[in-house]
Amino acid sequence: MRPGLTAASYFSGFCIFVVASIFSIIPLPLWVVNFRPEFVPMVIIYWVSALPLRVSVGTAWFLGLFLDVLEGSVLGINGLGLVLVAYFASSQHRRFRMLKSSQQATIVAIVIALYLVFSHWLRVINGESIYDGFSYLFGSLTSGLLWPLLVYFFSFIRSFSPR
Amino acid sequence: MISIALMFADNRFGYVDNIRYGIGFLTAPIYWLSDAPSVITNAFDDSFLARSELVERNKQLELKLLVAQNELRLLENVAFENSRLLELDQSASAIFGEVSPAEIINISPDLSSKRVLINKGVLDDVVRGQAVLDANGLMGQVDQVMPTTSWVLLITDSHHQTPVEVNRNGERALARGSSNRPGQLELEFVTASQDIVVGDKLVSSGMGSVFPKNYPVGEVETIVRNPGQNFLAVTVRPFAKLDSTRLVLLVKGSPSERVDLIKTESVGASIEREF
Numbered sequence: 400m401r402p403g404l405t406a407a408s409y410f411s412g413f414c415i416f417v418v419a420s421i422f423s424i425i426p427l428p429l430w431v432v433n434f435r436p437e438f439v440p441m442v443i444i445y446w447v448s449a450l451p452l453r454v455s456v457g458t459a460w461f462l463g464l465f466l467d468v469l470e471g472s473v474l475g476i477n478g479l480g481l482v483l484v485a486y487f488a489s490s491q492h493r494r495f496r497m498l499k500s501s502q503q504a505t506i507v508a509i510v511i512a513l514y515l516v517f518s519h520w521l522r523v524i525n526g527e528s529i530y531d532g533f534s535y536l537f538g539s540l541t542s543g544l545l546w547p548l549l550v551y552f553f554s555f556i557r558s559f560s561p562r
Numbered sequence: 563m564i565s566i567a568l569m570f571a572d573n574r575f576g577y578v579d580n581i582r583y584g585i586g587f588l589t590a591p592i593y594w595l596s597d598a599p600s601v602i603t604n605a606f607d608d609s610f611l612a613r614s615e616l617v618e619r620n621k622q623l624e625l626k627l628l629v630a631q632n633e634l635r636l637l638e639n640v641a642f643e644n645s646r647l648l649e650l651d652q653s654a655s656a657i658f659g660e661v662s663p664a665e666i667i668n669i670s671p672d673l674s675s676k677r678v679l680i681n682k683g684v685l686d687d688v689v690r691g692q693a694v695l696d697a698n699g700l701m702g703q704v705d706q707v708m709p710t711t712s713w714v715l716l717i718t719d720s721h722h723q724t725p726v727e728v729n730r731n732g733e734r735a736l737a738r739g740s741s742n743r744p745g746q747l748e749l750e751f752v753t754a755s756q757d758i759v760v761g762d763k764l765v766s767s768g769m770g771s772v773f774p775k776n777y778p779v780g781e782v783e784t785i786v787r788n789p790g791q792n793f794l795a796v797t798v799r800p801f802a803k804l805d806s807t808r809l810v811l812l813v814k815g816s817p818s819e820r821v822d823l824i825k826t827e828s829v830g831a832s833i834e835r836e837f
Contacts, residue, residue, distance in 0.1 A: 417592060425596040426669050435671065468585040469592060470671055471679065471706050471713040528674045529720050529741050535673070 411556060415442060416462060420469055433534045436541040437511050439466055439477075440484045441549055444507060447488035448495050449553070459485035473525045480518040484510055500547045508543025512536055583684070586708030593679060593711055597667040641776075660814035661695070662686070666807070667711070676719040676739060678702075680810060683710040691772055693813040699778040699801030700724065700766055701810055716804055717779065718745055726779050727767040731757055734767055737779060737798055745804065747780055749796035756794075760785055764798060774813055 419438035427435060439462065446454040463478030470477070487510055488495065495503065515536055522528035664686075668679035682688050684707050692704040694714050702716040717724045720741035726749075727734045733756050740746040752758060762782040768775030780798040787794055 417595075421592055421596045424592070424668060424671050425599075429673075432671075432673050464581075465585060465588065468582050468708070469589045471677060472672075474582060522672065522675075526721055528672050531674055531741070 412446070415556075420466060423466065424469055433537045434541045435538050436545050437514065437538050438542075438549075440481060440511055440514050441507060441542055441546060443481055443485055444488045444510065445549060445553055447485050448492040451489050451492050454485075455489050456482050456485045472522065472527055476518055476521045476525065476527075479521065480514045483517060484514050500550065503550070504543045504546040507546045508539045511542045512539035515539055582706065583708060586683070586711070589708065590710045593667055593681075661811040662814055664688075664694075664810050664812050666714075666810060670713075673744075674720070674741075676702075676716040676722075676744075676804070677705065678714050678716065679711055680714055680812075681711060682812065683708050683712050685709055687814075688712050688812060693773045693777075695777060695811045695813065696802045696807045696809070698803060699780065700773060701802045701804060701807075703772055704812070714810075717800060717802075718747060718804055723750070724773065724779060725767045725769040726764040728758055728762045729765045729776075730762055733757055734769070735764075735796075737764065740797065743797065745800075746783075747798040747800055749782075749798060750793070752794045752796050753792070754787065754794060758782060758785065758794075758796060 416439075419442045422436070422438045443454070443459050443462065447459075459481040460478045463476075463481035464474060466477040466481070467474045495506065498506070515538055519528060519535055523530055662682070664680040664682040666678045667681045670677040670679075680688075680694070688704055688707055690704055690707055694701045694703060700717060702714045702719070702722065704712050705715040706713040715722050716739070717737065718739040720739045722739050724737045724747070725734070726737045735749045735752055735756075735758070737747040738750050740748045749758070760782050764779045764782065766773040766775060766777045766779055778801045780800040782796060783799045784797045785794055786796075
């Protein structure tokens with residue numbers, strides 16, 4: 400057990416996930432809905448790249464299951480999408496951590512765009528959503544723009560934990 | 563692989579309702595938190611209303627109640643007469659089903675799926691398939707139930723079809739949520755020979771026994787005749803304020819129970835019971 404991971408870190412991790420999932424369902428005005436940043440995959444990318452031994456594909460799958468119930472969608476859609484995100488992050492986490500913040504943001508935007516395309520495709524297959532344009536992809540742009548802020552926020556939180 | 567199996571199981575067989583139910587206990591506080599901003603603003607509005615305003619509003623509401631009660635009496639007579647004329651025992655008891663109030667606390671994050679979350683669940687005896695109404699018309703039906711919340715599929719969802727009839731002449735049709743005009747309904751398979759004109763009021767026909775009979779659904783807004791197409795393109799504006807209402811009514815009893823009720827009770831008895 401690494402010294403940094405105490406009950407407090409698990410608790411803060413839980414709180415962060417709760418806040419991220421609130422952001423993913425909170426009702427927004429119609430013109431911002433397509434720009435909703437995808438905080439849950441962003442948080443998973445951060446966790447996987449920062450703590451690759453603690454958080455991995457399995458965690459992502461369970462969090463996705465929770466998100467499915469929360470959004471009322473067919474069980475497994477978000478799970479599958481988040482598993483892909485987590486797999487990508489865990490296979491590339493060494494390279495990813497070396498990158499500059501702006502480069503990281505670009506990659507996050509691309510990965511989240513893939514996640515959105517994939518989960519939208521699954522929703523259409525499951526008859527839950529319909530195909531109407533690519534406007535839902537704007538969410539990946541806002542996610543990429545918010546990535547540096549998220550990293551800053553996480554490093555702020557981690558500065559409290561004992562080293 | 564597990565995910566794919568899970569999706570398949572959920573979509574086709576509903577095996578995993580128990581899993582959903584279990585996780586539903588955990589999701590309730592998150593819904594509550596995400597609804598908190600609007601609850602707080604509403605509470606502020608309520609507590610800062612002046613007394614005179616409250617008195618004024620109370621007067622208005624009493625007046626409205628009076629009008630509504632009068633209309634209800636009228637409706638009761640009409641329904642009674644109607645059922646006697648048509649010798650259909652069903653209609654009267656089906657309109658006046660028992661209802662229970664609920665509140666909309668969230669909407670679906672996906673723009674193209676028209677669903678809302680209400681604050682009543684299995685613990686409040688909500689079952690899948692219950693009809694949901696608002697003050698102006700039909701809203702939708704309960705799609706997924708969780709312990710304290712449930713998702714309602716609105717009639718404007720492109721995967722939802724409502725059996726309707728024209729209240730003027732009883733022409734029947736299916737109203738499907740429009741996929742390219744959000745917030746509108748489209749009538750499917752209306753032939754050129756059917757008697758439907760702009761301005762016709764549509765009510766639920768009670769077929770499929772999900773929705774109560776004779777509840778207002780919407781008004782025909784446009785009819786386009788395309789030469790070369792077999793069917794008319796009919797768009798309908800729903801009466802229910804689907805995107806601005808917060809209070810809704812749940813029609814009590816599962817659809818099959820309601821059918822039993824209709825079959826076993828005579829019209830007179832049920833009307834006496836309700837009023």
